[in-house]
Amino acid sequence: MTCTATLRRSSLLLTFALTLAPAAQAQSATTVRLGFFPNLTHAPALIGLERGTFQKALGNAKLDARQFVSGTTLNEAFAAGQIDIAYIGPGPAISAATRGMPVQFLAGTAEAGAVLVARKDSGIKPYKDMAGKVVAVPSLGNTQDISLRHILKDNSLRDRKDGGNVTIVPIPPADIVAAFAGKRADAALVPEPWGAALEAQGHKVVGTEKTVWREGKYPTTILIVNTKFAQANPALVTAFLKAHNEAVAFLTKSPAAAQTAVNAQLAKLTGEKLDSRVLQRAFSRTRFTTALDLEALKEYAALNVEAGYARSVPDLTPFLRK
Amino acid sequence: MTTLPQQPDMTRPARSTPSRWRVLSWQLVGLLLLVGIWWLVTDLLKLYPPYVFPSPRAVWTEIQYGLWGSGPQDGKLLAAIAGSLRRVLTGYVAAVLLGGVVGLLMGAWLPLRATLGAYLTGLQSVPSIAFVPFAILFLGLNERAVLFVVILEGFIPVALAVSGALLNVPPTLRVAGRTLGASGLALMLRVLLPAALPNVLTGLRTAWSFAWRALVGGELLIAGAKSLGEQLEVGRNTANVALVLATILIIGLIGGLFDALLRVLEGNVRRNYGLESHT
Numbered sequence: 001m002t003c004t005a006t007l008r009r010s011s012l013l014l015t016f017a018l019t020l021a022p023a024a025q026a027q028s029a030t031t032v033r034l035g036f037f038p039n040l041t042h043a044p045a046l047i048g049l050e051r052g053t054f055q056k057a058l059g060n061a062k063l064d065a066r067q068f069v070s071g072t073t074l075n076e077a078f079a080a081g082q083i084d085i086a087y088i089g090p091g092p093a094i095s096a097a098t099r100g101m102p103v104q105f106l107a108g109t110a111e112a113g114a115v116l117v118a119r120k121d122s123g124i125k126p127y128k129d130m131a132g133k134v135v136a137v138p139s140l141g142n143t144q145d146i147s148l149r150h151i152l153k154d155n156s157l158r159d160r161k162d163g164g165n166v167t168i169v170p171i172p173p174a175d176i177v178a179a180f181a182g183k184r185a186d187a188a189l190v191p192e193p194w195g196a197a198l199e200a201q202g203h204k205v206v207g208t209e210k211t212v213w214r215e216g217k218y219p220t221t222i223l224i225v226n227t228k229f230a231q232a233n234p235a236l237v238t239a240f241l242k243a244h245n246e247a248v249a250f251l252t253k254s255p256a257a258a259q260t261a262v263n264a265q266l267a268k269l270t271g272e273k274l275d276s277r278v279l280q281r282a283f284s285r286t287r288f289t290t291a292l293d294l295e296a297l298k299e300y301a302a303l304n305v306e307a308g309y310a311r312s313v314p315d316l317t318p319f320l321r322k
Numbered sequence: 323m324t325t326l327p328q329q330p331d332m333t334r335p336a337r338s339t340p341s342r343w344r345v346l347s348w349q350l351v352g353l354l355l356l357v358g359i360w361w362l363v364t365d366l367l368k369l370y371p372p373y374v375f376p377s378p379r380a381v382w383t384e385i386q387y388g389l390w391g392s393g394p395q396d397g398k399l400l401a402a403i404a405g406s407l408r409r410v411l412t413g414y415v416a417a418v419l420l421g422g423v424v425g426l427l428m429g430a431w432l433p434l435r436a437t438l439g440a441y442l443t444g445l446q447s448v449p450s451i452a453f454v455p456f457a458i459l460f461l462g463l464n465e466r467a468v469l470f471v472v473i474l475e476g477f478i479p480v481a482l483a484v485s486g487a488l489l490n491v492p493p494t495l496r497v498a499g500r501t502l503g504a505s506g507l508a509l510m511l512r513v514l515l516p517a518a519l520p521n522v523l524t525g526l527r528t529a530w531s532f533a534w535r536a537l538v539g540g541e542l543l544i545a546g547a548k549s550l551g552e553q554l555e556v557g558r559n560t561a562n563v564a565l566v567l568a569t570i571l572i573i574g575l576i577g578g579l580f581d582a583l584l585r586v587l588e589g590n591v592r593r594n595y596g597l598e599s600h601t
Contacts, residue, residue, distance in 0.1 A: 098561075099372070100371070
């Protein structure tokens with residue numbers, strides 16, 4: 001997706017936000033609007049769509065699944081009341097909670113599944129080599145951006161804007177291949193399957209999912225719901241959650257069949273099928289779970305402050321669904 | 323859109339200008355009214371949730387932190403202003419120099435005027451944001467791409483204003499200059515350019531607003547350096563609408579301030595040239 005298209009979409013969303021936001025939605029829903037990304041870290045969404053798990057669980061209510069390219073646009077749609085349930089990274093989810101959006105954290109989805117890839121001719125091996133280089137993240141303030149800033153800090157490096165010499169640029173993961181080819185970025189911290197796809201092109205993984213943060217014990221994707229929607233439609237939320245749990249169980253119990261299903265859904269969404277070895281590798285670096293690691297989320301919130309995207313660590317417990 | 327060089331309308335009697343203080347006090351009233359309505363809609367009536375349309379107080383808090391906050395991550399807006407100003411001034415100066423030279427050549431030579439002049443008028447109708455993807459591919463995802471767009475946007479109105487102003491110099495002045503022995507470069511520098519100055523200044527003011535708008539648009543898409551565009555993007559990415567609004571206010575304020583400064587300069591020149599009455 002091009003920059004201008006993103007801009008156009010966001011301005012449209014803003015218009016929607018201004019016109020629709022005041023209207024409250026109290027009556028029970030006939031449609032469940034789901035937001036997700038076509039990433040492996042959102043695999044439960046892909047499985048639920050491919051196998052029809054969601055629609056079956058929702059019964060008469062219609063599932064309206066919409067794909068997004070970044071947490072930013074998803075958050076905007078969420079704020080505008082256009083999305084009821086969403087698979088989203090902890091970064092945008094915490095931002096949403098901090099700004100008082102009506103959001104509840106429903107369940108865990110994926111852990112780890114993000115790697116730091118260096119362009120093959122960039123010469124970056126240890127993290128310290130990122131000094132003086134351009135490192136891409138999906139968008140500023142997103143989950144990977146926050147992780148990257150933490151890695152930089154651990155390695156006595158800093159963002160150029162804060163007086164250091166590492167340039168952090170936002171590039172959508174799908175455009176990283178082109179950015180590497182054009183030498184517009186030297187490294188990128190990306191969620192799977194983009195990491196494995198870049199690796200397949202000969203670029204080097206210099207930070208595995210385990211060395212990025214907390215030995216890999218951190219959420220990359222969680223499931224959130226609009227509080228108002230949850231209050232008005234408790235049965236639908238419970239049903240969706242059940243389907244989500246089924247999808248995660250399928251992912252962990254039958255990885256081979258799950259990979260086939262994920263690839264089929266990705267092909268429908270993006271028009272491209274991933275090489276099965278790429279998908280397998282991406283899978284091996286991602287863990288699927290329904291558990292919400294509140295401790296890790298708190299640490300994320302603290303990193304958010306450390307990165308300068310928030311001024312205080314919010315208490316996240318009120319946002320958990322009881 | 324070009325602001326055409328305006329000729330004073332001699333048929334209408336000069337209107338008496340209201341005093342500066344009267345204008346200023348009305349402006350203050352207008353500002354208070356605007357903030358009042360804003361406060362009414364957000365804080366009092368709560369028509370919009372704060373994550374869609376924040377209150378004036380929330381925006382003021384962002385401005386405070388961003389401009390003179392003392393926390394480790396505060397003062398980002400101030401740094402952004404400094405970065406954006408440095409960038410736009412570099413681009414603007416380059417655009418004025420380039421536009422001046424191109425405008426002189428176009429004013430002096432018909433073939434150039436007929437070709438380049440026409441193309442530039444067409445080019446001017448292309449929004450600056452449309453050039454950004456090309457600039458990124460051509461120059462990379464960096465400041466040079468932003469500068470490219472700023473210079474491109476800034477130089478066109480200058481070039482068109484300079485060539486237009488040269489053509490609008492009353493023929494009598496040209497004849498008088500020739501009669502007094504000026505020709506070639508001397509005629510250009512001592513007669514034609516001074517005569518064209520008021521209209522050139524209007525072009526410079528248009529160029530400023532074009533350059534400033536192009537800058538913010540470019541910065542929005544090319545992050546990686548301290549800039550107001552990046553603050554907009556960060557505000558958007560972290561669902562911080564108050565920061566977005568604070569940045570918009572600052573962008574408008576700086577743009578307006580420079581425009582006012584150039585307007586004063588333009589007015590002074592026009593008065594000295596007898597194109598406007600002294601107040």
